[in-house]
Amino acid sequence: MLNICTVGEYWKEKFGEKVYRVGIDGGFTCPTRDGTKGTGGCYFCDEKGSRGVYIMSSDGIEKQIEAGICKLKKRGINKFVSYFQSYTGTYAPVDVLRKKYYTALLHPDVVGISVSTRPDCINKESIGLLNEIAKEYYTIVELGIQSVHQKSLDLAGRKHTVRDSKEAVGMLKKSRKIEVVAHVILGLPGETEDDMIETARVLSKWGVNGVKLHHLYIVEGTPFSKRFLKGDIKVYENPEDYAGIAKEFISNLSDSIIIHRFSGYANGERLIAPEWTRDRHIARDLILEMF
């Protein structure tokens, strides 16, 4: 029997009760969207910037948090991590970041902050600010690493390097208080199972604290959707196949790495494939059965 620690278990032990993320759109953009590195976004990315379906970007940060907490409290959750989920959560001058991050920490039931960003959008100033916050609050940086293979990053239009990822993890790890969670996509075009397992091993070597796994799914309007419809790109058509590789991936991670997510989730009209992406739990349940 292999060990696997999920974020739910980890946070329950750490905080003494269930803790949930509350997703926020902080009003950011991305260098692959604003023309700095590109305009159409990464080739797999929904133009909504991976925003949670319940997030209303037109609302201010405090209002979004209040609304998210109100919903989750009805489910019996009483502690929360403010989660800058949409687009690139460090992509602004540090004084702007400071205002947004501290606003997200104002609610008395918020115990920490999680910032989702790209490895090429981390710098000394943003890390300094996150370090300062980490002295007082639980702090996570979620890095869109996706793969440790440059060819895969290039084919996915990420427009950053594997070296950027390694350096970003290294810089963040210098702060013992910031937890680093790597986002990974399994099933990127051109990747073999060995490539994916290599990503697990390299992330373990780099010392990330957690991993968020996603399967490749195709959303209308993305560059990948055109290639998928032409038959150039394949996805895991059934959750069992995905669960098999996800299990191998997890088995090749260090035991200390916390699993924050087992698969992607999308439920809109624009989802093209695979259909099982609409079921939030199916892959997770299949993977957990294997441990």
Ligand code: SF4
């Ligand atoms: S994947 Fe991330 S960095 Fe790329 S366009 Fe989407 S939100 Fe921006």
